[in-house]
Structures are given as C-alpha cells and as structure tokens.
Amino acid sequence: MSVDPRLFTLYTEAEVARIAADLGERRQIETRFNYVGAGAGHWADMAAWMLTVDGANRSLRETLALLDVLRPWLLATLDPRRQTRVVDLGPGDGTPAAALLGMLPAGTEYVGVDISAQLLAVAARNLAGRRFVPVRRDFESESLDDLVAPPGTQTVVLLTGGTLCNTADPAGTLRRVAGLMRPGDVLLCGVRLDHPESRTSFALAPGDDDLAPHEQVVLDLLGITPGGYVPERGYDPERRERYIRVRLTASVEVDFGAGRVVRIGRGERVRLWRYHHRSHGEMRALIAAAGLAATAEASSADGQFLLVGAVRGSGPGAGEAADLAVDARLAGEGARGDAGE
Incomplete structure (x- = not known):
C-alpha cells in the first residue's frame, strides 16, 4: 500500500x-510523531478532558497542583535581577506553561519546543498575549545549542506530563536538557513514578x-x-x-x-x-548523573506523581554534590489537598 x-x-x-x-x-x-497534523487537535481534546477527571487520568491536574506547591521554591531560587525565560520541551496544549508563566514576571519570554507545528499553534492560542517563540524541533535528536540563554538571562526548563519517560532514552534526554542550561538555571521535571497502580x-x-x-x-x-x-x-x-x-x-x-x-x-x-517506569531513587540518580542538583520536590498524596526542581551546577559532578535537599512541606503535605484520589 x-x-x-x-x-x-x-x-x-x-x-x-x-x-x-x-x-x-x-x-x-514513536509517540511524538502522532501529535503532528490532526493529532494536535486530538491531543488538545484529550488534555481538556483530563482536566475534568480524577483517578487514573489525573496527571494533568496533578502537574498543575505540584507546580503551585513548588512556586515558593522557584521564586526564591530565581534571581530577580536577571531576565527570565521559559523553555518548554513538549508543551502540549500549553496548560502547564500557562500556570508557570502566571508565577513569573509579565513579559517573560516563552520558548515552546515540539516536533509538531500544529501542537505549537494550539499552545500559542492558549497562551495568547505571552511572548511565545515557537521552535519546531525534535528535541530528542536535534541540537538545542541555539536555545542556551544569552548572558544575563536565566532559564526555567519545563519538562512535565511524563514527557521524559516517554522518550527513548530518559538519561540521554536529561543530559541534553542539562546542556542547554547555564549555572543557576532551573529544571522543573514532572513524572509518574513506578507504582502497582x-x-x-x-x-x-x-x-x-x-x-x-x-x-x-x-x-x-x-x-x-x-x-x-x-x-x-x-x-x-x-x-x-x-x-x-x-x-x-x-x-x-x-x-x-x-x-x-x-x-x-x-x-x-x-x-x-x-x-x-522509574522509582523515586532512580529519578534522583538520573538527574544527578546529568549534572543537575535536585533541591526541591513535590509529590501527590499517594506518591505516584512527582515534580522535581533542580538547578544547574557550576562544575563537573555538581549534580552529585547535592543530595536532594527536600523541604518536607513541599514533599507531600502541600500537594495533599489537591490529590485526585
């Protein structure tokens, strides 16, 4: 045929x-190829549906709740004297990005990176009024070097919705992410951990x-x-x-x-x-191996959904030097009230 x-x-x-x-x-x-063309609209419909349900399909709602929990850590970590921009790897329909940008100064530049031009257009519509820079690119295989921020600008990399664990090589993807970050830049990485459910x-x-x-x-x-x-x-x-x-x-x-x-x-x-499927400890090891220091995290009440806040260190092995200095308030109780189950 x-x-x-x-x-x-x-x-x-x-x-x-x-x-x-x-x-x-x-x-x-590969999953990412199905979000091109008509797949973009289909995924937007799926995302809208996921915002209305609990139980097994609550991943988008958990992402939004955990982003809110990590808001104090994020604002305390970023340097208010420097310009901030967001680089979102796999933005979907833009829902998590809208929540994140709502925490940051008006005029924050937003760079959406996806293989699907159509899905980037969906995100652009949902982020109308933002400084949206769409980049059509396969971030699993194509260079990200041109996305490194210029001096004086700090970057928040957004990698949520379990996108990391959908990639062919999560460890390699994290190394690529670390490569576009300068010392002091922040990664917000959301995954669903291994669990019988x-x-x-x-x-x-x-x-x-x-x-x-x-x-x-x-x-x-x-x-x-x-x-x-x-x-x-x-x-x-x-x-x-x-x-x-x-x-x-x-x-x-x-x-x-x-x-x-x-x-x-x-x-x-x-x-x-x-x-x-990766455990909490395995996620810590992957982040550290990429040269990133995980310094905060938030999890759902049942421990299935995890959002890690990590920063780029200033030298080789910097990620290994920090043993996940977790604020206990952020690690569970803050998200507990919004858990879907």
Whole structure:
C-alpha cells in the first residue's frame, strides 16, 4: 500500500526516514510523531478532558497542583535581577506553561519546543498575549545549542506530563536538557513514578478499549486502518515499560517511495507508545548523573506523581554534590489537598 501523500508535507524528509526505519527495524512508531497534523487537535481534546477527571487520568491536574506547591521554591531560587525565560520541551496544549508563566514576571519570554507545528499553534492560542517563540524541533535528536540563554538571562526548563519517560532514552534526554542550561538555571521535571497502580493506568474513557484518535494518526497515514489491527495495552516487567501497541490481523506492505518498502506480517505487533517506569531513587540518580542538583520536590498524596526542581551546577559532578535537599512541606503535605484520589 502507498502512504498518504500528506505524510511528506507534515514531516520532514529526515522524520519520514525515521518513521520508516523505526517501523521496519523496531516495529514501532514513536509517540511524538502522532501529535503532528490532526493529532494536535486530538491531543488538545484529550488534555481538556483530563482536566475534568480524577483517578487514573489525573496527571494533568496533578502537574498543575505540584507546580503551585513548588512556586515558593522557584521564586526564591530565581534571581530577580536577571531576565527570565521559559523553555518548554513538549508543551502540549500549553496548560502547564500557562500556570508557570502566571508565577513569573509579565513579559517573560516563552520558548515552546515540539516536533509538531500544529501542537505549537494550539499552545500559542492558549497562551495568547505571552511572548511565545515557537521552535519546531525534535528535541530528542536535534541540537538545542541555539536555545542556551544569552548572558544575563536565566532559564526555567519545563519538562512535565511524563514527557521524559516517554522518550527513548530518559538519561540521554536529561543530559541534553542539562546542556542547554547555564549555572543557576532551573529544571522543573514532572513524572509518574513506578507504582502497582501506575503499571495498569492508561488515559481512557470508561469502557473505551480502542486507540485514542491521536494514537492512530501515523497508522492512518500509512494506510493501516482500524479494521486491520487489534489494540493491546499492558506492562512489560522485563523492560519496565507500559505500552500501547497494535497486533496486525492481516499482513501489510507499506511503500514509502524511493525503494523504501516495509513488510509486516499478520500477528506482528507495532508499538505506538511507551512509558519507562522509574522509582523515586532512580529519578534522583538520573538527574544527578546529568549534572543537575535536585533541591526541591513535590509529590501527590499517594506518591505516584512527582515534580522535581533542580538547578544547574557550576562544575563537573555538581549534580552529585547535592543530595536532594527536600523541604518536607513541599514533599507531600502541600500537594495533599489537591490529590485526585
């Protein structure tokens, strides 16, 4: 089957090559590619729905609550004599960014970085009136060097919604994040920690076992239609990953052009989404290994959702020198009243 021509207008040549290689060699479609095109609107609808629900789907609400808990730490950490800007890696619909910018001086520059131009446009609409600089880029693989702030400006890097644990290499992603930070810059990193409940948690409406609309965007463009697969969701204890994938009910042959043909047999599986499960201690180690010093954190009442505030040190091993100086008030009680469960 030939792919939808829109594939070549929505994605760059390098991105199409990556999609073809991932499908052919690893039987996967990376999550970030599904937020392009119609996927942006689908995700915006999902985010709006997530603000109205509790239970397993409360991650966005927890993010907002934990950002508010860390507000005193953030304001005390930033230098009021310096200009501040926010670099948001994977801004979604802009909801967490709006909450963060509401804590910072008017006129704070906001840089949204995402592979999806359409999702950046959604965020721009929701952040109307802000100094929004959209950067269409794959922050997992492309250089971030030009995003390092000029002297005299301090940066707050926002990496929330579990985005870190959706990436192929969370440790590598944190090293890339640290590379765009100068000494004194701040990272706000939000994740959902490993927990028996989180291993079986998926953002689904009650009784809905089909793929969400944003999860099937690339499949649709490749001509792999819902009648040709069965969705599967689960947790892989060996890889310590939650996953969403499809099992094909018929063989397919996807022709990307220029001699790039991918054949997938009946019964084979294609992964569409992953979430790396990490413990609290493992997250501390990842942050320290990137050269960042975690100095504050807030967590949900049940301990599943964690927001870490970390700063960039001034020398090699700086992240290892600080042993997570946590304010006990920030570490749980402050967020307890807003917990969804």
